Amino acid sequence: MSIDWAALGSVFGVSLVVTVALVGLFTLGIVGLSRQERAVAQGGTATLAVAGAYACFAACTAAVAYGIYLIVA
Amino acid sequence: MESFSLILAIVVVTALAFDFTNGFHDTANAMATTISTGALKPKVAVAMSAVLNLVGAFLSVEVANTISKGLVDETGIRPEVIFAALVGAILWNLLTWLVGLPSSSSHALMGGLIGAAVASAGIGAVNGDVLVTKVLLPAIAAPIVAGLAALLATRMTYSLGRKADGRAAAKGYRAGQIASAGLVSLAHGTNDAQKTMGIITLALIAGGSLAPDSDPPVWVILSAGLAIALGTYLGGWRIIRTMGRGLTDLQPQQGFAAQTSAATVILASSHLGFSLSTTHSVSGAVMGAGLGRKGGVVRWSTATRMFVAWGLTLPAAALVAALAEWVCRAGDWGTALVAVFLVASSFAIWRISRREVVDHTNVVDAEEPGPAEPAGVVTTAMAAVSPPPAGATEDLAATVAAPAATADPKTPSATTV
Numbered sequence: 309m310s311i312d313w314a315a316l317g318s319v320f321g322v323s324l325v326v327t328v329a330l331v332g333l334f335t336l337g338i339v340g341l342s343r344q345e346r347a348v349a350q351g352g353t354a355t356l357a358v359a360g361a362y363a364c365f366a367a368c369t370a371a372v373a374y375g376i377y378l379i380v381a
Numbered sequence: 382m383e384s385f386s387l388i389l390a391i392v393v394v395t396a397l398a399f400d401f402t403n404g405f406h407d408t409a410n411a412m413a414t415t416i417s418t419g420a421l422k423p424k425v426a427v428a429m430s431a432v433l434n435l436v437g438a439f440l441s442v443e444v445a446n447t448i449s450k451g452l453v454d455e456t457g458i459r460p461e462v463i464f465a466a467l468v469g470a471i472l473w474n475l476l477t478w479l480v481g482l483p484s485s486s487s488h489a490l491m492g493g494l495i496g497a498a499v500a501s502a503g504i505g506a507v508n509g510d511v512l513v514t515k516v517l518l519p520a521i522a523a524p525i526v527a528g529l530a531a532l533l534a535t536r537m538t539y540s541l542g543r544k545a546d547g548r549a550a551a552k553g554y555r556a557g558q559i560a561s562a563g564l565v566s567l568a569h570g571t572n573d574a575q576k577t578m579g580i581i582t583l584a585l586i587a588g589g590s591l592a593p594d595s596d597p598p599v600w601v602i603l604s605a606g607l608a609i610a611l612g613t614y615l616g617g618w619r620i621i622r623t624m625g626r627g628l629t630d631l632q633p634q635q636g637f638a639a640q641t642s643a644a645t646v647i648l649a650s651s652h653l654g655f656s657l658s659t660t661h662s663v664s665g666a667v668m669g670a671g672l673g674r675k676g677g678v679v680r681w682s683t684a685t686r687m688f689v690a691w692g693l694t695l696p697a698a699a700l701v702a703a704l705a706e707w708v709c710r711a712g713d714w715g716t717a718l719v720a721v722f723l724v725a726s727s728f729a730i731w732r733i734s735r736r737e738v739v740d741h742t743n744v745v746d747a748e749e750p751g752p753a754e755p756a757g758v759v760t761t762a763m764a765a766v767s768p769p770p771a772g773a774t775e776d777l778a779a780t781v782a783a784p785a786a787t788a789d790p791k792t793p794s795a796t797t798v
Binding site for chain 2: 310311312315316318319320322323324326327328330331332334335336337338339341342343344345346368372375376378379380
């Protein structure tokens with residue numbers, strides 16, 4: 309019986325890292341946006357937070373695009 | 382379209398029927414978390430999933446080709462064997478849908494093929510090693526991988542996102558869930574619609590109306606895509622309810638973490654050469670997300686029933702398929718008998734399901750056990766290992782056949798199964 313432990317291991321590792329990284333990034337983006345929301349409510353802006361948020365979302369979008377590429381290819 | 386024998390036509394129709402059950406069985410995988418957290422309205426969610434399944438069906442024919450080319454020896458297989466396999470798979474799918482348990486449609490199909498092959502060619506037709514490496518191990522690995530990833534991701538998003546609140550956060554988690562659910566739908570379309578295409582193509586080759594090694598004809602791709610999309614759109618609301626509410630109570634953060642984990646595991650596994658079942662991954666991810674939140678509790682009684690269903694999927698489908706193949710061998714009337722039996726039992730299952738209707742109107746607001754009280758880590762751990770309280774057990778019965786608000790008045794408190 310030949311169980312492909314290497315493949316299973318890499319699925320395990322990749323899934324773990326990618327999921328946590330993606331969710332982390334996305335959460336940071338959300339944190340940035342809600343900081344802006346609070347700043348606006350107090351009459352200011354939080355430019356840096358917004359820029360960071362969009363950078364995070366861009367990275368997540370790229371990951372989704374790569375996912376679609378994997379499905380199509 | 383070449384000239385068709387009757388049996389071939391029956392196989393094609395049955396394969397499309399399987400595709401249809403596959404669609405509504407697996408809607409839950411993509412959309413249960415999205416629906417239960419309220420990110421999308423139920424109808425909108427299933428419509429989106431259906432469209433993406435249809436799109437996915439057209440994206441490639443790679444999976445279809447692995448089934449129709451080389452996996453099974455085309456010369457030795459008769460259309461009746463494929464028919465018997467499909468009968469087993471369809472009945473198992475319908476039965477698990479009736480009791481609202483998510484189970485792998487692929488395992489049902491594989492079980493059906495194994496059972497029919499054994500009945501047709503003897504026990505030697507089964508490769509035990511393949512059974513362990515392709516079926517048993519993935520079924521154990523998938524929920525662990527997806528569950529652990531979802532658990533860590535949930536912890537992460539709760540601790541990082543403590544300062545995230547207000548509309549921005551709500552909108553963000555909503556968008557994230559929709560995106561990852563969309564990915565799962567698309568992946569499902571490319572995978573599962575193609576399985577049916579592969580089966581139909583295999584039957585056409587076996588029946589001699591297609592040359593060996595052909596790609597699936599366009600009408601096969603189109604009809605398989607439509608069948609799975611239609612099934613998805615009708616929505617297996619019972620399974621959606623179990624997955625979205627029955628296993629654990631999901632908040633948007635958890636739904637997002639679970640669905641992202643599932644999408645990642647599905648894509649990673651299919652591209653790193655260790656294929657994991659969509660259903661197993663999503664269920665695992667949902668449970669992991671349930672455990673990841675402080676005070677979150679997984680209802681292990683429901684989970685246990687689900688695991689049992691997973692274990693039974695292959696042998697049960699195989700048994701039915703073997704019986705069907707055995708009857709089919711009696712000649713044309715045997716095949717007709719099996720066809721009639723399939724239609725009759727499908728209808729019976731549908732009738733039983735009407736006693737307690739679960740649809741888009743009540744999929745999220747069915748009676749719930751009390752909200753999980755905020756608990757410390759120890760309490761959570763204890764809740765995880767101790768038997769569920771009576772409330773949870775009652776909820777469990779509710780997923781089987783307890784009367785909902787819309788239950789048919791003629792059949793009060795039907796308790797089937």
